[in-house]
Amino acid sequence: MSKGDATRQAVIDQAVEIAGRLGVAGLTIGTLASATEMSKSGLYAHFRSKEALQLAVLASAREHFVDQVIRPALSAPRGEQRVRVLFERWLTTSSSGAAGCLFVSAATEFDDQPGAVRDQLVRDHWDLAESLAQVYRSGAKDGAFRDDLAPEQFAHDLHGLMLAHFHAYRLLRDPAAETRTRYAFERLMQSLLTTA
Amino acid sequence: MSKGDATRQAVIDQAVEIAGRLGVAGLTIGTLASATEMSKSGLYAHFRSKEALQLAVLASAREHFVDQVIRPALSAPRGEQRVRVLFERWLTTSSSGAAGCLFVSAATEFDDQPGAVRDQLVRDHWDLAESLAQVYRSGAKDGAFRDDLAPEQFAHDLHGLMLAHFHAYRLLRDPAAETRTRYAFERLMQSLLTTA
DNA sequence: GCGTCCGGAGCACGATCGTGCTATTCATGT
């Protein structure tokens, strides 16, 4: 990795951090330049447009999310355990850092703004939903979960849980957010398990 | 109502519409001026700062939401019916217009940006949560709902349902969004009712 | 060790941001 790639990566890391706080749309070339202590033009040369920068940020966050949440879940035993690991990782990763929340805020910022960023977000979300559904499917095949529930419905429900968590946690700073979310998760699990 | 108040209201209506599309932060004086076919300064005179404009937009949206969702629910019979009216109204109001989504997008845009707007959003959310909890409480007192569930948990869960709906509906344009949300709602209701 | 080439700075651009001040036009009460 030559010098250019190194600083490029450092810039992206900083950009992810800022986008986590101010939102992907709130991430501006100027603020990013001063945060990285570079000139605007020097920074801009790495990404040839702001859109490319935003896409790079999204890609980095996605990678982080897969590493920290999806992969650990997939290496856990199928069924209940896998779902629990997924949930737990998702919860802690997003509480501590930026990866999880970033997609949530980006989704609402771009939901009515056509373009490459929006398209990427839509793809990412479908990928995530499919991963969630697959986690359910594999468990249902073993008989651990009810088979009269659409896996996509599980994905939808779990996603809703996390969204509610983010809102309570980030906007309201509600200390009870995690407790509430955990409780809701337990009820969801209870309604899915065949061994009730 | 003199002329000034009339145009001020018209401006706010337009602002709500724009904020529903571009987000509260995306609402800019310039775009609002050209949308209302007024000069920036002429428009700006009504609100003495951008923050005041944003607060006015929020107030208008809140009023609309209370009229279209909360009040109809409160005039329905307590218990299951009231919850159903609330849910139904919430769903249709936000699908058609701007009121519902506006708070969702505003919440994520300002969740890390201190200021009067954020404070107002937090207040609004607590008010909403309290209203939802109260709807549950009144039903539980009649014995329609389980009494071993915290009303605040119900508020949290229902809110999560709506958030998931907005994401699926606005970002993904998922035609199945409403079906999924309705299904999730039915399962929520089933788990609450004592007459199961 | 040197020449090449890339990473980055300096500077500038038009546009748009939020915000003022100063007129001017219009409505409104008497």
Next chain:
DNA sequence: ACATGAATAGCACGATCGTGCTCCGGACGC
């Protein structure tokens, strides 16, 4: 009908936005 005050336009401001040059210095291959 006229005076008065409110409502709106014109114009300007500094700042910052995204985007382009050009040009230099230092890293890297030979």
